[in-house]
Structures are given as structure tokens and as C-alpha cells.
Amino acid sequence: MKNLLSAAAAALLSLGAAGASAQSNTVYVGGAYIDVHSRAPALSGGQALPAPGAQIEVDDASTVGFGYTYRFTPAWSVEAALGIPPRHKTYGRGFIEPFGQISSVKQVAPTVLVNYHFSPMAKVEPFVGVGINYTHFTGARSTASGEAASGGPTKIELSDSWGLAAHVGASYAIDKAWSIVGTIAYADVKSDLKATTTTASGDVVRTTHIKFNPVAYTLCVGYSF
Template identity: 45%
Template sequence: MNTRISLLAAASLAFSAGAQAQEQSFSLGIAQVSINSKASDLRGPFTPAGANLKVDDATTLVFSYTRRVDDRFNLELALGLPPTHDVQGKGTLASVGKIAEVKQFSPTMFVNYSFAGPKATLQPFVGVGVNYTNFYGGKSTPAGSNASGGPTSITLTDSFGLAAQVGLNWRIDERWFASAKIATAQVKSDLTSNSAGLIRTTTIDFRPVVFAVSGGYRF
């Protein structure tokens, strides 16, 4: 929680220092989070060869705050309502089905460049930035605990990585706009499961692709 607060505070300072008295906007929409996860086989005592897992996609609400620096550049803080991802068994664990679930909080700061001026009706843009992902609320399902040999707790490490996006803003009028964008980020985490002292680990490369559509208001 302290890391989350520190990140948001830093973002607030960056926006304040970077673009005083410039146009600002808020947007709210919906996003499809495609995980495309790839994990190493689980490691640990009494772990069958080829035991693996994959993380399912999720849909969530997203919102962002943007502050324009000049006619082409703006700073954006993108957030989402933390989605819950199901974790499925894979390889020799495929028959188990859903073995766990986890939530993730992943604010991302972007520097965006618009290919059109602020008065253009259509404003294509690209952005680069930094993503922070915090995983929490990990818990094993009864089937997952049974396959692991008993009650199981699950933790995942946080992740920092580069992020990029491409999108299009449609200027409806002076205040209102609609937006569509596709974003991705480098997200990698070490997962640890503890089944009554029996420790198993794996590293997951999440490789998320997020498609979002939203509506926004400038002021």
C-alpha cells in the first residue's frame, strides 16, 4: 500500500511541475486485459515434471487523468479498477482447472505525442511510459490446494517495467471526447506458493495487451 501511495504522489508532483495552467482531462471507460502469460514450470519438492499454469484475461473499468504540456505532448496517469484474474493449471496440472485467483493494481504513467493539434477532430497518438503492477489477494482454490497437498497460500512479487500505447482521440466538441487505445507493458513476477511449509515457485511473464474505449471531459 505504501508503494502505491508513493507512486501516485510522485505522479501528482510530476503533473503539477510539468504543465501548470494547461488543459486537463479525465476519462472513464472499459478495458479488455489480455494477459498472454508464459510461466516457467513450477519448482519445488514433490512437484511433478511439467507442472505449469496460465493466467486468464479479465475485463475492468479504466480511468485516466491527462495534462497537456503543449499542442503535441501530454502527461497521462492511467489506472484501472483492480481486476481479478483466474489462474488455470497447465501441463501436468491441466486437469485441475482453476487453481488460484489474484488481483492486480497497475497504474501507468505515459508521455504521449499527438500527431494532430488540440483542435483537430481526430487526434492519433503514441505514448511511452512506466508501469507498476502490484499483485494482491492471491488465494488457492479447493482444487488447487488439493493438488498442492494441503491448504495453500500464494504471493506474487511486484513489477516495474516499460510501457507503450497507441490510440485515437475523437474531439466531439470543446469539452467532450471519445478515445480508443491499445497498450502493453513489461510485467514479470515471481510466484511463491506455500502448502503447509512445502514451497513451490515459478516466474510468470504476463505480457499484457490492454484494449480500452472511453469517454472523457476536458477543462
């Protein structure tokens, strides 16, 4: 069995080496727009809040996206997609909507995808990919309006998220090395939010569960070697 597995692994490696083009590696950088379609139930916990309909909504954000793709056969590649962590503004909805922006948070969301290329090495090369997304939230902070709505200084925490990711896209070969790459991606991102407000009578904890439902649009320049 050990010999059989070794032989299979060697065969796969030789297939990849034989099938991949001379430009097996591609790095890319460009713009990314993250269109968030967040959903969250009303905040629970506390006394002054929530009132019926005290909800939050996460706003869209733009950033710089970059990544690396390794083509191990003409039709298949593996990709690591990254980006400069964007800051998302959060707004009150329902009862707390008059307070406007109540908080903001940054997200770090590396994603690994396996891609299938429909027209390998063509001038225009469409592809689809599926993979795994990990999102870590950092730099969460409440605004003055948010603290007024909550009743005092508020510390915000969001749990990390693991979820499936998928994208569709196409690359346009400018020449042998340079290309333009555009994608539309979706990731299953969700998080438990905990807001702890310090009041004169003690800490008040409020929670909710956010489904971000982000759709990311990217347009990048790629360099293959």
C-alpha cells in the same frame, strides 16, 4: 549555472503555458479488456509436485479504466492511467491441467506515460505514448482444486513489478469538452510466484517466474476543461 537553469525552467514553463489549449486537463473513464499472454516455467520445489509439465497460465480480465491527462503543449501531454483492480483466474496446464482453475489474484497497475499527439486539436487526434508501469498483486488465493493439486492449504505470494509501458490510440472530439478515446497498450509485467503448501509433514514451497505480457484495450469517454 544556477541562473542559467532557472532561465531554462522559466522558458519551458512559459512555452507550456502559451502552447497548451484552454482545455489542458482531461479526465476519462470507460471499459478495459486485459488480454494476458502469460509464460512461466514449470513449478519447482516440493515432492509430490512438480511432475514434468506442471505449469500455470493466467487468464484475461475486464475492468473499468480511468485516468487523467495534462496537455502541456498542443503536441505533448503526460498521462496517469489507472483502473479498478481486476481479478485474474489462474489455470493449471500440463500435468495439473485436469484440476482446472487453481488460483486467482488481483492486480493494481498504475501507469504514467508521456504522449505525442500527431494532429493537435484536430477532430480525430492519433497519439503514441511511452512510460513506466508499476504492478502490485493482491488478494491471491488458492481454490479447492488448487489445494488438491498442491496437497493442502496453500498461500500464494507474487512480487511487485516495474517495467516499461507503451500505447497507441486516438481521440475523437464530440465537442469542445467531450471526446471518445481508444487505446491499445502493452506493459512489461513480470513477477516471482511463491506458493507455500501446509502438509502433514511440513510446509512445501514451490516457485516460478511469470511473464504476463498483457495487452490492454480501452475505450473511454473523456471530459476536458
